[in-house]
């Protein structure tokens with residue numbers, strides 16, 4: 001029987017396009033110090049550390065050993081996890097496994113990225129097969145553009161529908177003091193932004209951000225002593241579908257990995273109607289079209305109903321299922337930290353520490369990670385001890 | 387059993403990606419590089435908890451996890467704590483062989499800095515005293531190799 005596990009503290013940097021004032025280790029340190037302060041712990045209380053960022057993004061190998069000065073990993077067990085865009089959620093899930101196993105009681109999870117130090121697209125390209133896929137259809141934009149146009153063709157969704165997702169997330173970012181892009185946009189702004197690859201425009205996609213996030217997890221019995229309202233892990237699920245781009249061009253099935261992962265998590269948690277039962281969702285939506293399509297995979301609404309569901313305001317902060325009160329990925333994308341920020345922001349909602357972005361009475365929260373070749377991680381957190 | 391290379395050509399595929407990394411040094415490291423460039427002096431940071439003096443300077447003590455903001459000026463002289471002599475040449479090496487990569491603990495520092503010893507290698511041993519020789523002011527760019535080499539005294 002695994003130990004019950006809760007998030008008891010979170011910390012994040014004030015995210016920016018570039019951080020000349022700190023090197024990588026120093027930026028990691030900022031998030032760790034804030035997370036420890038949040039739960040009134042010191043680094044001596046931490047039994048083990050899980051850390052992750054994107055391979056090739058900063059030309060740092062062995063980030064686990066190299067970062068110990070900043071992470072606090074000097075003379076502690078430390079492990080690197082890197083799974084592409086899902087890295088941050090995988091880091092959180094690996095930390096959860098560590099505590100659940102009973103071998104560790106207090107574990108620190110860290111995700112970070114300094115996008116300003118390299119060429120993000122050149123680095124992302126290294127995720128695709130060097131012989132078969134790398135020459136053209138790689139990097140973030142081409143596969144997302146194909147996914148978006150397939151979705152529009154299937155359901156008649158429009159560029160306007162997608163733009164609403166950017167309007168929502170960028171509006172929410174105004175309430176998050178840590179967010180990178182804190183300037184609201186209109187549908188007209190998004191429509192007028194430069195076309196990158198049809199139908200994806202600059203206003204539809206996430207920025208490149210320098211930032212770090214750290215989360216402290218603690219075992220049952222300790223968590224309640226550390227903080228009055230821990231965010232308990234109810235379920236987590238991981239799905240990796242394929243690695244060759246051509247093996248999964250049936251976009252009409254929806255985001256299969258997310259559908260699959262969320263069904264497993266809902267089943268574990270006994271959730272039947274996610275849009276009604278979940279109080280808040282922090283979703284890894286790397287571009288606006290994901291905000292229409294992926295909420296269908298999550299069963300917030302029926303396939304093809306995403307545009308209507310968003311337009312009707314159901315995902316607004318005062319809607320049926322508030323999505324991304326933090327401003328989401330479209331407002332902040334320090335990639336290795338991005339999915340951990342989703343988990344941290346979900347925990348912040350449950351702990352009631354959201355300030356201006358707090359969803360009133362949030363008790364059951366969903367966080368997702370997205371990356372690689374349409375892979376998905378899902379984490380469900382709850383204010384009630386499971 | 388037939389050999390597969392008799393039946394099909396072994397193909398390879400050449401990579402084309404060169405990622406242009408540019409790392410921010412940060413305010414702490416930049417102060418050190420500015421000091422060697424503009425004053426030909428060394429700066430370190432001291433940990434208030436364990437008294438360790440770090441050169442190059444750190445923003446936090448890895449062992450104590452304490453933020454460091456006490457700056458200390460460090461001598462140009464120190465002792466060699468470890469070294470290896472390089473006798474082969476390679477384009478990536480900063481100077482022509484023979485030379486030594488040496489760990490040097492400057493007077494006033496608790497840790498050693500990695501640098502080069504290029505002369506009098508026959509006299510090189512652990513514990514020997516060395517002194518920093520800087521490049522001409524006009525040649526210095528804010529790089530660790532603004533220190534040209536360390537000279538055995």
Ligand SMILES: [Zn+2]
Nearest residue numbers: 433436447450
């Ligand atoms: Zn110290």
